[in-house]
Amino acid sequence: MTEVNEKHPLELDAPRFSVRKPQTRIDKQGTLDDRQRVRAALAGFARDFSRLTAAYMEACVHCGQCAEACHFYVTTRDPKYTPIWKLEPFKQVYSRQAGPFAWVFRTFNLKPDVTIGELEEWQELIYDSCTMCGRCTQICPMGIDIVSLIGMARHGMFEAGLVPHELWAVAVRAEREGSPLGATPKVLKERIEWLADEHEIEIPLDLASAEILVTLSSIEIMKYPQSIVALAKILNHLGASWTLRSDGYEATNFGMLSGNVQWQRDSSLKMIQAAIACGAKTLILPECGHAYGALRWQGANVYGKPLPFCVLHISEFLAENVRNGKIRLRPLGKSVTFHDPCQVSRCGGATRAPRDVLSGLGVELREMPSTGDVNWCCGGGGGVVTIHRADELRYKAFEIKMRQVEDTGAEVLASSCANCRQTFDDGQAHFKWDKTMQSLLELVAGNLV
Amino acid sequence: MELLIFARGPALWTSVLVLVAGTVWRVWGIFRRPAKADLSEPRSTRFAAGAWRMILWRMIPKREFRSSATLATSNAYLYHIGLAVIVFGYLPHIAFVERLSGLFWPPLPAAIVYFAMAVTFVSLLIALMYRLTDPVLRLISSFDDYFSWFIVFLPLATGMAVLNEPFAPGAAPSEPLDPLPLALHLLSVELLVVWLPFGKLAHSFLVFISRGMTGAAFARRGIRP
Numbered sequence: 266m267t268e269v270n271e272k273h274p275l276e277l278d279a280p281r282f283s284v285r286k287p288q289t290r291i292d293k294q295g296t297l298d299d300r301q302r303v304r305a306a307l308a309g310f311a312r313d314f315s316r317l318t319a320a321y322m323e324a325c326v327h328c329g330q331c332a333e334a335c336h337f338y339v340t341t342r343d344p345k346y347t348p349i350w351k352l353e354p355f356k357q358v359y360s361r362q363a364g365p366f367a368w369v370f371r372t373f374n375l376k377p378d379v380t381i382g383e384l385e386e387w388q389e390l391i392y393d394s395c396t397m398c399g400r401c402t403q404i405c406p407m408g409i410d411i412v413s414l415i416g417m418a419r420h421g422m423f424e425a426g427l428v429p430h431e432l433w434a435v436a437v438r439a440e441r442e443g444s445p446l447g448a449t450p451k452v453l454k455e456r457i458e459w460l461a462d463e464h465e466i467e468i469p470l471d472l473a474s475a476e477i478l479v480t481l482s483s484i485e486i487m488k489y490p491q492s493i494v495a496l497a498k499i500l501n502h503l504g505a506s507w508t509l510r511s512d513g514y515e516a517t518n519f520g521m522l523s524g525n526v527q528w529q530r531d532s533s534l535k536m537i538q539a540a541i542a543c544g545a546k547t548l549i550l551p552e553c554g555h556a557y558g559a560l561r562w563q564g565a566n567v568y569g570k571p572l573p574f575c576v577l578h579i580s581e582f583l584a585e586n587v588r589n590g591k592i593r594l595r596p597l598g599k600s601v602t603f604h605d606p607c608q609v610s611r612c613g614g615a616t617r618a619p620r621d622v623l624s625g626l627g628v629e630l631r632e633m634p635s636t637g638d639v640n641w642c643c644g645g646g647g648g649v650v651t652i653h654r655a656d657e658l659r660y661k662a663f664e665i666k667m668r669q670v671e672d673t674g675a676e677v678l679a680s681s682c683a684n685c686r687q688t689f690d691d692g693q694a695h696f697k698w699d700k701t702m703q704s705l706l707e708l709v710a711g712n713l714v
Numbered sequence: 715m716e717l718l719i720f721a722r723g724p725a726l727w728t729s730v731l732v733l734v735a736g737t738v739w740r741v742w743g744i745f746r747r748p749a750k751a752d753l754s755e756p757r758s759t760r761f762a763a764g765a766w767r768m769i770l771w772r773m774i775p776k777r778e779f780r781s782s783a784t785l786a787t788s789n790a791y792l793y794h795i796g797l798a799v800i801v802f803g804y805l806p807h808i809a810f811v812e813r814l815s816g817l818f819w820p821p822l823p824a825a826i827v828y829f830a831m832a833v834t835f836v837s838l839l840i841a842l843m844y845r846l847t848d849p850v851l852r853l854i855s856s857f858d859d860y861f862s863w864f865i866v867f868l869p870l871a872t873g874m875a876v877l878n879e880p881f882a883p884g885a886a887p888s889e890p891l892d893p894l895p896l897a898l899h900l901l902s903v904e905l906l907v908v909w910l911p912f913g914k915l916a917h918s919f920l921v922f923i924s925r926g927m928t929g930a931a932f933a934r935r936g937i938r939p
Contacts, residue, residue: 317927319744324924326917327859329850330786334779344853365743366912404779406790407917408772408925562935565753572755614757614936638938639778 290654291385294433295426299381302425306384307362309421309524310355314363321414322359324407325349331401331411336641336662337394348401348411351390354379355418384427391418392429393655396662397522397555398607398642412612415647419524428523429655432648436523440531445519448483450511456486457509460494468497472508478545478574479509480516480536482553484683492552492683495710496579502713503591513539516556517684521563522648530567533560540574547575549582552706554608554646554682561613578609580681583709584618587625593714596627602675603630604666604689604702606682607646611638619681619705626712631673641665645688663692670700681705718893721900729904736911737919744923757936764933765926771939772925789840796834797866800873803827831874838867858913865909872899 297305331348332338338346349356360376361367370376399412422428428436435445442449448456454470461468469475477500485492500507513535520528537560540548550556561576577585586592603619610616616637623630635641644662649655666689670678678700680686689702758764775787801807803822812818821827842863845851876895890896910916929939 314747316745316747316749317931319747320920320923320927323740323744324917324920326914327851327854327856328786328790329848329854330775330779332850338850342849344849347850347854350854363747365740402928403776406772406775407921408768408928410928410931562754565755566750569753571753575755611937612935614932616938635778639776 290430291388292428292430292433293426294428294430297426302427303379303381303384306354306421306425306427307358307379309424310358310418311362313417313420314359317410318359318414318417319363321409321411322356322364324409325356326407328406330404330406334400334404336396336398336400336644336665337658340661340665341658345390346394348395348415349409351387351395352411352414352418354383354387355414355421357383358421384422384425388422388427388429389654391415391422392432392647393649393652394658395647396607396642396644396649397612397647399612400607400639400642403611403639416521416524419522420526421524423524429652431651431653432519432523435648435651436519436525436528439515439517439519440525440528443535444483444486444515445517446483446487448481448486448515450514453481453486453509453511453514456490457493460490460497464494466494466497467501468493469508471511472543475506475508475543476546477505477507478513478536478540478543478548479507480548480550480556481509481514482517482551482556482683483515484517484553484687485551488687489683489704492704492706495704495707496551498710499583499592499706499713503586508543510539510543512542513537516550516553516560518555518559519648521559522555529559529563533564533567536560537564537568537572540572545574547577547582548572550576550578552579552606552681552683552686552704554606554613554684556608557606557613557615558608578613578615578618578681579706580609580618580622581615583706584621587622592625592709594625594627594709595712595714597677597708597712599628599677600631600673600675601626601628601677601679602633602670602673603636603705604633604643604670604678604680604685605637605640606680606685607640607642609681610640619679622705622709623679626708628677629675631675633669633673635669641669643685643688643692645684645691650684650688650691659688660692660695663688663696667692667696667698667700677703677708679703679705679708718890718897718900721897721904725901725904729907732908733910736908737916740911740916741919741923752931752934754934756934758933761930761933764931764939765929768925768929768932768939769922785840786844789837789844792837793834793841796830796837797870799830800827800834800870803830828877831870831877835870835874838863838870842867862909862913862915865906865913865915868902869899869906872902875899 329347335346335348357376357379361370395415397412397415401411405411439445457468457470479496481493515532516536518529518532520532536548550560557578564576565572583592601623603623605616620630643666644659649659680702686702686704692698693701799822804827805821808819808821845855845859876899932939
């Protein structure tokens, strides 16, 4: 892959990457011609035609119910946002190349070859309009895990060089610099020194040995550094043996979100090797949704063997210590509504943990009408928050969330994902909304007894 | 009468043979693909229980989704249950199975079956209307969806055409006065049986595979089915 297409230069120094006239473009990376792009996409798709994929491809009955679970369809009523439709080229290639009747489809051309025009058209559907929140999986009567198929379709799209620029750029940056937002090891060290000094708190970095390896999201490092202080405060309060490591701190995984399998592996391996190097028994993932999916559920698979340590999302770690009484908290005395990060709750199975923590905080929990593992996504997951041309669509989806939050009448809005928090902050500014997203981790740190 | 003999003999056995071979081929087409081992530390190892939970629980939509898919969901219940009542509860059908296999079970009262026929008939028409008019369904539908609908509707229609055929209580008529309607009904059923493993009607067995696999994966991650 080469640099970003010069027709659509990125303003890399802007607070968020931006592209002029974002809505009018189809992004391409690299110098492949159209035929080569199609071939690369087909090869990428085909690599994911496993037993599970085949079971899902064969089972769809075209009932269309997944549309009603998707925030992008529900808020626009545009049928192209039906989740299973977003996979049409992927399904087409499967039927023609790998299905039980592939030879029939090929011989009689019942499923035509996917064209470059279709792949370009589907770029928006596979990236801009899918936050990979997995709500469609929850409604599918055939039990098809549609979101996992979207992840696979992105692999082929990346190989074809058909990724939205901004998402591609942050993925490149993460691979080259170790962080999608410029939080390089040098920046991390400077930030840690500054935070430790500013808040007079010990933040161990690069210890040779520790029980717990703590990882971060670069959104926290660059935008919410108070989260790092909160984490340090809690771990020090517990008397834990812990460290951050400059050779494996970045938990976000834009290789996974953009569809580059090798970069996904590279990101995960840094943390895995850092944990092994310091002999950690536990690796704590930050308040980041997709980081949980990438390491907790896919980490061992990219490593090639079971991980020799336990992986916990920070909300799980907090819940465990609230439950066993090691963390005691002052009652917050307020009503709280909690936004579940999709990758931690619905796709990750850790729905109960934040509620246990909130219970420890003695709050009046006001659940949104559709909550827990069927919550509505904030609209910023799956890398969508990076894609500018998707902003209008994303804001429409965000309106569902705002209404839900407002309907609870809760005083405090909290979550445990920095990406969701960033999406909420952006939505708050866009809609001039008076609700500010709070971090669960910071609420705990601020109320330690 | 010759057509009826053909429908009851070679056509029946050929269709069953195609059903079995097609089903085996389609299932093999899935299981011949490589399986990717999941090495993540499971939250639960009760994968089989997870698979069964998903198979059973996904028969009912989650509470949060009930309001958004009311017509599609309730109508699908109607024709699925209606077809089950007709196929397994109607005395002539049971007698047909008994003649072939020796298996017999008590039939449902004829009035209930006739009611189910009427409901299923209307329900299938609603399903077609819905598919033709709903923007989402129109976009995602293929030839398979319309042909499969036709293949299901045809035996129902031809079956209703033989309803006025007299038959002795407890058994289907072996030699009806007019064999043509019954022959056409049998042939339409055989067409369905032949098509079943190749199109979307295969969801009758594929549902166990897709739900089961997701259920096992969800059990590993501790996700509610």
